[in-house]
Amino acid sequence: MLLLGGSLARVRRGQERGMDLGLEKKVIIVTGGAQGIGGGISRVLAQEGVSVVIADYNGDLAKSYAVELAEATGSDVTAVQFDATSEESVHKLFQTVIAERGGVDGLVNNVGGGIAFKSPRDITLEEWNRANTINMTSMFMASREFIVHCEDAGKSGRAVNVISKSAVSSGHKKGFDYATYKAAGIGFTRSISKEVADEGIVFNGIMPGYVATNKTHYDDPTPENEARRLKLPSKQFTKPEDLGNIVAFLLSQKSSQIIGTTLDTTGGLLL
Numbered sequence: 001m002l003l004l005g006g007s008l009a010r011v012r013r014g015q016e017r018g019m020d021l022g023l024e025k026k027v028i029i030v031t032g033g034a035q036g037i038g039g040g041i042s043r044v045l046a047q048e049g050v051s052v053v054i055a056d057y058n059g060d061l062a063k064s065y066a067v068e069l070a071e072a073t074g075s076d077v078t079a080v081q082f083d084a085t086s087e088e089s090v091h092k093l094f095q096t097v098i099a100e101r102g103g104v105d106g107l108v109n110n111v112g113g114g115i116a117f118k119s120p121r122d123i124t125l126e127e128w129n130r131a132n133t134i135n136m137t138s139m140f141m142a143s144r145e146f147i148v149h150c151e152d153a154g155k156s157g158r159a160v161n162v163i164s165k166s167a168v169s170s171g172h173k174k175g176f177d178y179a180t181y182k183a184a185g186i187g188f189t190r191s192i193s194k195e196v197a198d199e200g201i202v203f204n205g206i207m208p209g210y211v212a213t214n215k216t217h218y219d220d221p222t223p224e225n226e227a228r229r230l231k232l233p234s235k236q237f238t239k240p241e242d243l244g245n246i247v248a249f250l251l252s253q254k255s256s257q258i259i260g261t262t263l264d265t266t267g268g269l270l271l
Contacts, residue, residue, distance in 0.1 A: 019245070021252035024049030028106035028251060029097065031055045031084055031142060034062040036213040037162060038110040040240020041247045042077075043069055048248055050106075051076040053097055057083060084111040084138035094145040106251045107146045107159040109139045115178040128177060135181035139188060143203070147196055156200030158251045161189050162243075165209045165266045182207075186262045193260030202259050204250045209266030212237040233268035242267075 028045055032038040034056035045052045046069040054069075056062040059081025066079035080096070083089040097104055114134035116127040139161060150157040166175060167182035189205040196203075210228050212218040218225050218237045229235055246265055249255050264270055 018044060018047035018049075019248065021048055021248055021254055023106075023248065023252055025051060026105040026251075027051045027053065027097065027101045027103060028108065029053040029055055029093070029104055029142075029146075030108040030110060031082075031138070032057075032110040032112070033108070034058055034065045034079075036215055037208060037211055037240050037243055038108070039065060040242070041108055041110065041162075041244040043073075044241055044244030044248050045251075046070070046073040046075040046077055049073075049075050050248075051078070051101060053078045053080055053101075053104075055080045055082050055084075055093055057081070084142065085133045087141055090138075090141045090145055094142075094149060098149060103153055103155070104146060104149055105155075105157055107142060107157070108162065108247060108251075109142055109159065110162040111135075111138045112162065112164070112181075115175060117174045118177075119174055120176060123177060131177050132181055135178070136184050136188070139185065143188075143192060147192075147201055150201045151196075151199065157202070158255075159201075159203045160247045160250045161185055161203065161205040161262075162247075163189070163205045163207050163262055165207045165264075165269060167207060167262075169270055189262050190260045197259050204255070204258055204260065205262035206243060206246055206250070206265045207262055207270075208238060208243055209269040210237050211240060211243065213240060231269060233271065236267070238265070238267050 028050050030038055030042045033042040033054040042052050042054050054062045054066050062079035066077040070077040080093055082093045112135050114131040116123045146157060146159055163185040164182040166179045167186050170179040189203050193203045210218055229237060243265055
């Protein structure tokens with residue numbers, strides 16, 4: 001089913017299947033889920049039979065990717081155009097999915113970016129606040145909606161926050177703002193779990209490292225990318241689907257003893 005700004009419509013076909021984690025028919029929202037890391041997560045969840053809601057600012061891209069995943073996996077896949085930095089838009093996203101799908105079982109907070117790439121002396125307050133809104137406020141608003149829904153429905157739920165290895169190891173100068181927000185993401189994941197884990201509402205996080213996507217271009221044959229690759233014990237860049245496998249596990253009851261934890265998913269980069 002496809003949603004662009006309002007109502008839902010489903011597409012079901014295909015044979016791609018996954019790890020059988022007991023997630024079939026679960027309704028899970030993936031923010032920023034139309035490409036890159038989010039796209040890999042959406043694909044793996046669809047392979048698991050999840051009713052995936054791809055929530056993305058780029059509605060056209062989300063729609064085409066939803067059709068692709070539905071045809072490949074046979075799962076219910078929904079595309080929703082939304083603005084992760086708008087409280088009204090985030091609320092509407094949840095209310096629409098709850099009304100038309102009967103509820104939300106899981107959440108992946110994957111929206112991020114907006115880095116100024118400036119030194120502390122040059123970054124403006126407007127730039128700082130904008131990036132903070134994209135990386136942290138968006139995570140808070142979606143998490144709050146998820147918690148309220150679970151509490152009101154008297155149900156458990158699981159969420160995963162996509163953070164970054166920059167939270168603990170900034171790779172370059174002029175990235176201090178991004179590293180700050182990502183470090184805050186670890187604290188957020190742990191502390192919000194402390195608030196609601198006893199209600200069966202669980203948050204965990206992942207810290208990706210060098211992930212080859214259409215934005216990072218790590219697969220391009222450049223000297224810089226080769227130097228990055230050689231830092232990895234496996235000598236291979238992470239694929240979005242690699243992270244999707246980990247996120248799917250964390251969203252399942254098979255990870256029931258992992259609570260409030262942010263996993264190092266860098267492929268050994270932080271060793």
